Amino acid sequence: MVKYNLDRTFAALSDPTRRAILARLTAGEASVGELAAPFEMSLPAVSKHLKVLEQAGLLERRRDGRTLYCRMQPTPLQDASEWIARHRAFWEGSLDSLASFLTTETQDHE
Numbered sequence: 001m002v003k004y005n006l007d008r009t010f011a012a013l014s015d016p017t018r019r020a021i022l023a024r025l026t027a028g029e030a031s032v033g034e035l036a037a038p039f040e041m042s043l044p045a046v047s048k049h050l051k052v053l054e055q056a057g058l059l060e061r062r063r064d065g066r067t068l069y070c071r072m073q074p075t076p077l078q079d080a081s082e083w084i085a086r087h088r089a090f091w092e093g094s095l096d097s098l099a100s101f102l103t104t105e106t107q108d109h110e
Contacts (some may be wrong), residue, residue: 005056006083009076012056017041018049022058025072032068 012018021035036046049072049074053059062069 002006005076006080008056009080012052012058013050013080015049017046018053019039021049021053021070023044023071025059025070029069029071032070 013022017039020038024030024035024038032043032046032050035050036043039046050059050061054061057073059070060073062071
């Protein structure tokens with residue numbers, strides 16, 4: 001299984017425009033024009049966002065005649081989700097231990 005670069009994934013997700021593009025692509029493939037329509041920016045600016053998403057492995061492009069279509073590639077998001085889940089389990093366990101310790105300490109000093 002290919003593991004995508006988490007730094008690129010999180011960097012791509014750090015921008016609200018790119019997150020909005022990915023949210024739109026969860027509904028299915030879309031042309032670049034359709035992806036650009038909701039944004040008040042030039043087509044070249046949207047293309048730069050698409051390039052960042054593509055370099056992170058989060059989208060794939062295909063051409064049909066003169067129209068360029070994009071679709072979401074979820075594997076890097078799955079890799080990021082797995083990374084977050086591993087760290088969440090550690091921190092939740094650590095915070096539960098801290099809460100238990102603080103509860104015991106508070107009861108001992110009452």
